[in-house]
Amino acid sequence: MYKRNFRHRSLFSSPVPKAVEKPKIKWRVWPILWGALRRTCTFVGAIVLVSVVLTGWSASRLVKDVEPSMPGKMVLYLTLNGDLDDLPHEVSFADPLANVPPSLKSFTDTLYRAKNDPRVYGLYARIDGGGYSLAHLQEMRAAIIDFRKSGKFAYVFSPSYGESGGMGAYYLASSFDEVWMQPMGIVSVAGLSLQEPFFRDVLDKIGVEPQFFQRKEYKTAYESLNNSHMSQPNREMMGELVGDLSHSIMSDLAEETGMTPAHLKTLVDRGIFVADEALRAGLLDKVDYSDVLVDRINSFASAKAGGEEVPYVNFEDYMYDYLQSKKGNPAEAFLAKHEKKRSTKPGVALIYAVGVIMPSSTEAAAPTGLMDDGVAAADDIAGAIEDATDDDNIKVIVLRVNSPGGSPTASETILRAVSKAQKEGKKVIVSMGPTAASGGYWISAYADRIFVLPTTLTGSIGVLGGKVSAEELWKKVGVNWEGVQWGANSGMWSMNAPFSKGEAERMNAMLDNIYDGFLARVAKGRKMSVADVDKIARGRVWSGAKAIKIGLADEIGSLDDALDYAAVQAGAKDRHGADVRIMPEPLSPLEKLVKLLGGQVMAGKFAGAQSAMIEAFKPIYTQYQVMTRPQDFAVYNKIEVR
Numbered sequence: 001m002y003k004r005n006f007r008h009r010s011l012f013s014s015p016v017p018k019a020v021e022k023p024k025i026k027w028r029v030w031p032i033l034w035g036a037l038r039r040t041c042t043f044v045g046a047i048v049l050v051s052v053v054l055t056g057w058s059a060s061r062l063v064k065d066v067e068p069s070m071p072g073k074m075v076l077y078l079t080l081n082g083d084l085d086d087l088p089h090e091v092s093f094a095d096p097l098a099n100v101p102p103s104l105k106s107f108t109d110t111l112y113r114a115k116n117d118p119r120v121y122g123l124y125a126r127i128d129g130g131g132y133s134l135a136h137l138q139e140m141r142a143a144i145i146d147f148r149k150s151g152k153f154a155y156v157f158s159p160s161y162g163e164s165g166g167m168g169a170y171y172l173a174s175s176f177d178e179v180w181m182q183p184m185g186i187v188s189v190a191g192l193s194l195q196e197p198f199f200r201d202v203l204d205k206i207g208v209e210p211q212f213f214q215r216k217e218y219k220t221a222y223e224s225l226n227n228s229h230m231s232q233p234n235r236e237m238m239g240e241l242v243g244d245l246s247h248s249i250m251s252d253l254a255e256e257t258g259m260t261p262a263h264l265k266t267l268v269d270r271g272i273f274v275a276d277e278a279l280r281a282g283l284l285d286k287v288d289y290s291d292v293l294v295d296r297i298n299s300f301a302s303a304k305a306g307g308e309e310v311p312y313v314n315f316e317d318y319m320y321d322y323l324q325s326k327k328g329n330p331a332e333a334f335l336a337k338h339e340k341k342r343s344t345k346p347g348v349a350l351i352y353a354v355g356v357i358m359p360s361s362t363e364a365a366a367p368t369g370l371m372d373d374g375v376a377a378a379d380d381i382a383g384a385i386e387d388a389t390d391d392d393n394i395k396v397i398v399l400r401v402n403s404p405g406g407s408p409t410a411s412e413t414i415l416r417a418v419s420k421a422q423k424e425g426k427k428v429i430v431s432m433g434p435t436a437a438s439g440g441y442w443i444s445a446y447a448d449r450i451f452v453l454p455t456t457l458t459g460s461i462g463v464l465g466g467k468v469s470a471e472e473l474w475k476k477v478g479v480n481w482e483g484v485q486w487g488a489n490s491g492m493w494s495m496n497a498p499f500s501k502g503e504a505e506r507m508n509a510m511l512d513n514i515y516d517g518f519l520a521r522v523a524k525g526r527k528m529s530v531a532d533v534d535k536i537a538r539g540r541v542w543s544g545a546k547a548i549k550i551g552l553a554d555e556i557g558s559l560d561d562a563l564d565y566a567a568v569q570a571g572a573k574d575r576h577g578a579d580v581r582i583m584p585e586p587l588s589p590l591e592k593l594v595k596l597l598g599g600q601v602m603a604g605k606f607a608g609a610q611s612a613m614i615e616a617f618k619p620i621y622t623q624y625q626v627m628t629r630p631q632d633f634a635v636y637n638k639i640e641v642r
Contacts, residue, residue, distance in 0.1 A: 070313065070321055073305050075297060076114060076123045078315035080172070082130030084140065086354045086402050086433055087374075088582065102319055104136060105350075108143040108560055110319040112576075115150040120318075121301045121310060122153035125176065126290070127161070132168040133434035134245060134455035135544075139558040141175035141252065153177050155297065157290045162188025167268075170283070171249060174256045178285040180293050187278040189264075190271035192246050194238050200228040207472030211499055212464055213508055215515040219462035219539025237540055241457070244543035248454035257282060345579040346570035348563065349388035349397045352582075353381050353414065357406030357439040376403050378410035381443075382417035384583040389421040393579070395570035396427045398562055399447070405438025405460065408514050414443040415521065422446065427569050431562035432456045432553070437541055438463075441552070442518060445525035449565065451557040452544030459552055461522055462539025463514045465507060469498040526551055 088103040102110065114120040123144075132140075148154050156176040161169040167189045173179045181187065203210060203225065210225040220234040230238075250261045250268075257264070259282060267273075267281055275287045286293070301310035355374030388394045399418070405411075418428050430436075430447040437460035444450055452458060474481060474496065481496040492503035499507060519537060523530045528551060536542075536550045547553040557565070560575065567578035 070119065070318065071311050072119055073121060073301070073308065073310045074119055074313045074318075075121050075301055075310055076315050076318055077312040078123060078125040079128060080125060080130070081128040083132045083136055086400060087352055102316065104139060105559060106319055106323065108139065108558070110315065110322055111143045111147045112560075113322045114318065115147045115152070120152065121304060122155070122297070123147065124294070124297055124312070125154070125156045127156060127158040127169050127173060129160075129164065129169070131166070132172065134168070134171075134249070135432075135434040135453040137168055137172050138248075138252070138453050138455060139560075140172060142558055143560075144175040145256075148177060153297075153300070155180065155293060157181070157293050158185065160185035160187075162186070162190075165190065167191065167249070171253065174253055179283070180286045180288060180290070181275055181278070181284055182289050183275050183287055185275055187273045187275075187283050188271065189268050189273070189283065191268045192242050192249075194242055196224055196230065196234075196238075198224050198228050198230070200226060203468075207470065207474075207476050209469040209472065209498055210466070211469060211504075212466030213504075213511055214464040214539060215462045215511050216538035218541070219460070219464050221464055222466070225468070233540075240546075241541060241543055244545055245455050248543075248545060345577065346567065346572045347391065347394035347396075347579045347581060348566045348570055348572075348575070349384070349391070349394045349581055349583045350400065350563070351381060351384045351388065351397060352376075352400045352402075353440070353443060354400070354402045354433075357403055357410045357414070357443065359407060359410045359413070376406070378407070378413040380584065382413050385414070385417035385421055388583055389417075389424050389426055394426070394581070396429060396566040397421055398429045398431060398559075398566045399444070400431045400433060400559055400562075401436040401440050401444055402433035403437075403440035403443075404435050405440055405442075408439065408442070408463065408518075411439040411442035415446060418443070418446050422448070427566070429562050429566045429569075431557070431559045432458055432544065433559075442521065445521045447525065449555065449562075450553040451555050451559075451562040451565070452547055452553040453558065454543065454545040454556060456544030456547070456553075457541055458544060458547050459536070459540055459542040461518055461533070461537035463511050463518065464539075465511055467493060467499075468495060470495050471497050522552075 084102060084104040084107055086104055088106060111123075114123070144154055154176045155178045156173045157180040158169060158173065159182050161173055161179075161181060163186055165188060170179075170187055170189055200210070210222065212222040212226055214220070214222070217231070217233040218237050220231065220237070223231060223234055250264050253259070253264055254261050259267075267283070273281060273283060275284070278284045279287050298310070302308060304310075353376045355376040357376045357378060359377070360379045361375050361377035385397060385399075388397050397418075421428055427448045428446065430444040430450045432440075432444065432450065432452045434453075434456065436444055436452075436456060436458045441458055441461060483491075485491050489500075489503050489506055491497065492499060492506070519530050519533050522528070522537065523533045526533070536552065542550065542552065544553060544556065548556065555561075555565075563575035563578075563580060567573070567575045567580070570578055572578040
């Protein structure tokens with residue numbers, strides 16, 4: 001105990017504090033127990049609260065008059081206003097009633113289902129502008145043409161096709177049975193144009209010096225900064241690309257319109273057509289208003305239905321119903337997933353590599369402008385490939401690549417995962433989307449088979465690097481940079497001075513090493529000599545059609561074609577007979593709910609007693625499904641289409 005001493009204390013000094021006794025063990029344990037009890041009660045209370053709310057909401061919906069999940073007869077109504085994403089969209093737990101826009105795969109899958117669904121009489125689509133990538137357009141067109149093979153109608157209407165320029169809208173519309181447009185619209189078939197600005201002169205004026213090194217002459221990504229004019233290799237490459245892409249478009253249009261490519265070229269040279277001109281030229285089937293087309297569809301569908309009115313169903317609602325029918329009971333599917341119960345069908349893993357290839361999704365070092373394409377995180381993609389490799393039911397991996405490139409080290413991480421999968425006996429098939437260039441080709445190099453679209457941009461086997469120096473700019477504005485450094489090349493990445501001779505040598509040595517490594521990997525994967533790869537590499541971008549001719553790809557085909565091929569390799573008849581599984585598997589609404597309420601407990605990583613949480617959430621999730629888009633009740637809205 002503390003012994004008080006009053007002899008040397010000032011009269012006005014503060015009193016000596018009493019000694020604090022050390023608490024007994026039971027009083028130290030009690031706060032821990034109380035905290036655990038409080039957290040448990042909070043968690044259980046949250047579950048009860050959510051259950052009560054969802055029960056009340058779902059009950060209020062169940063007392064209403066409801067209709068079957070889909071009508072016995074229907075016409076699908078589809079609005080297209082821009083490109084479809086490769087990556088699938090998830091149902092939002094925060095807004096579960098919102099329509100989920102189709103991804104490219106869900107679009108083609110849904111059309112395939114509609115083609116074979118006797119309840120579906122036809123498709124009415126409306127194109128409301130938006131930009132499209134050529135490769136995605138080709139996959140969409142293939143799905144629409146395949147739908148028409150069933151004998152069902154597919155009509156399209158737009159106020160204008162390409163009013164703001166470009167011929168993508170009309171290229172897509174040409175895959176339908178009939179193309180309609182209102183009297184004041186225009187049709188744009190003005191061809192293709194690739195333009196590039198060059199900034200070197202203005203950079204010289206303001207005192208900014210670009211210092212970028214490339215391997216080799218066709219690797220022209222930063223040419224707009226280095227040069228004042230387009231180089232001859234760049235002009236040659238872009239000219240050939242325009243020729244290849246236009247040839248593919250003209251061939252498709254000729255097949256659907258019945259015109260010769262030569263005649264179509266005369267129309268392209270005219271560029272813009274008003275409604276009557278487009279009708280006379282054979283670009284349109286009918287010039288009239290959308291309500292007239294709807295009346296025609298109504299009459300046709302009603303006659304086929306024996307005089308009954310045939311409702312329109314939103315494509316997204318029909319798509320969601322289809323996706324849910326594939327999954328079965330959501331709660332049971334969730335339990336099966338976490339109990340490792342898998343389909344007895346041969347497994348095919350579908351893994352997406354979409355966006356700029358970076359080491360992880362948190363990286364922020366991608367060049368400005370490229371980040372708009374998203375990030376293909378190497379750690380996530382490689383992890384998904386490794387998970388597929390460890391899954392005995394999965395026989396084949398399909399890697400869907402839509403990437404302009406990115407980090408060489410991140411690309412190597414993904415390629416290493418591909419190599420390991422192949423050593424374990426898994427076949428790896430690559431499906432290239434609009435772009436699979438540079439790093440996008442690096443991660444594809446070892447594939448057992450590569451599918452491309454005719455308009456895919458691929459290759460670009462090369463490397464570049466460098467920086468800009470603002471030394472003269474700082475002098476112009478009166479800013480003086482000074483500092484100290486340790487290491488002869490420690491300041492090589494500073495933008496305040498150009499590369500020194502030694503720094504430039506190290507930069508070029510690094511680029512040579514990466515380029516040589518790139519060539520070696522392509523040579524190994526494509527079974528070519530390094531010298532032969534170098535002839536078609538040098539940074540040059542090729543169209544998908546040309547890539548097959550020079551040995552960089554194997555077959556023209558869409559993602560569906562690649563999945564069909566993979567399914568056959570896995571032992572199934574086609575993709576519909578295989579268990580095609582997207583990896584990493586997206587979180588279901590239940591998993592999002594568990595993650596939201598469970599704090600540190602992550603869905604999919606339960607062990608021991610924690611697995612009881614899944615069963616606890618099962619009734620809640622069942623109510624959640626009824627509340628949002630139940631299978632046994634109305635999931636479509638009757639719509640008035642005009």
